[in-house]
Amino acid sequence: MVNKKCIIRLLRYKNALHRLNSLGFVRVFSDNLADAVGVTASQVRKDFSLFGICGNKRGGYQIETLLEKLNHILGKNEQQKVVIVGGGNIGAALMKYKGFEKEGVKIAACFDIDPAKYNHREGDIPVLPLEQLKDFVRQHHIRIGVIAVPDIAAQQVLDFMLAAGIKGILNFAPIRLRAASDCVINNVNLVLELETVIYFIINGTESSINNRHIG
Template identity: 45%
Template structure:
């Protein structure tokens, strides 16, 4: 399960594919880079080449949200970047909670790209008594038993779950009960949540197994 709520739709009512949203993020990164290089205008073909997709794909992706280009000329880099930022909600500030302050979790706290994109950790939760009360990145680790009140107090929008696999579903259930609608799940298990809650899974073992699959297939032919 990748997206567990009804697929998002534009104001025109179209369903937006997950793949489209992912590509918008990639185009956005390209546009930031072009802007920093002082490039003023870009074509769908240029964006396509830099992202290993077709130019028709780029234009189609944009078309769900509006007409951002000028025929014959291409796209204004600055304007397009702002438009995509708005679509992706990157013009807003998002408050994150980290549940499970382990190995991966601590790396995420120090992950600059989150802050650069207006994603800020404002709450750390763990169940380990040795961790509760300690501080990471200026944030005190709170007791997981008080999840609901801490989540509410910190005005959390998005929760990153990086607890052991056995604990993940219970945490998800509690988050759903407190009204959380967006979860980034690092635990290697499918979470069962209502359809109005979005879960994205970040599963590094699955990614690397795609690679071993490809290598094994080749070698065994």
């Protein structure tokens, strides 16, 4: 019942609420959130209902309390620390990207096997030898990791990360990973996402797709 799509919607509600909040709004209706996120108002209410979130009949939802509840559900009350394995193109871009910090996600360190990438300048996110992953993860109580290595190395890196105690994976390598121990894997395949757009452009014109968000 609580699947990825549902959580993604909650996260989007949270983002929309954050914007409304900083614009000075105090309350919000399911309609408003539906518009902001691109779903129906029923969907919004049902999602809330599923997590026991109540509003006021005719009064809508108090933004502040709604945000608190969503933040609690989504684990956004404390900063979450993650590690990246792979300091190449994608890993480097993620380290520089400001979007994570803004949402309370702290990239604690990056790990690589290439000594040329190692770096421990004050202020920068440290890039460390992969051997140090296990100790680092233990020491900082980290459960989430990003795989940003070439596909050929990804499975091996996953095994290593799981052995180090990582439980949740965001995987950018374009292969299906096999996991022995219990964990959660979320795959992001950038090429696939672009190829999907290409398909709908090539094949979608005759069926007059107008202005469709496909994901």
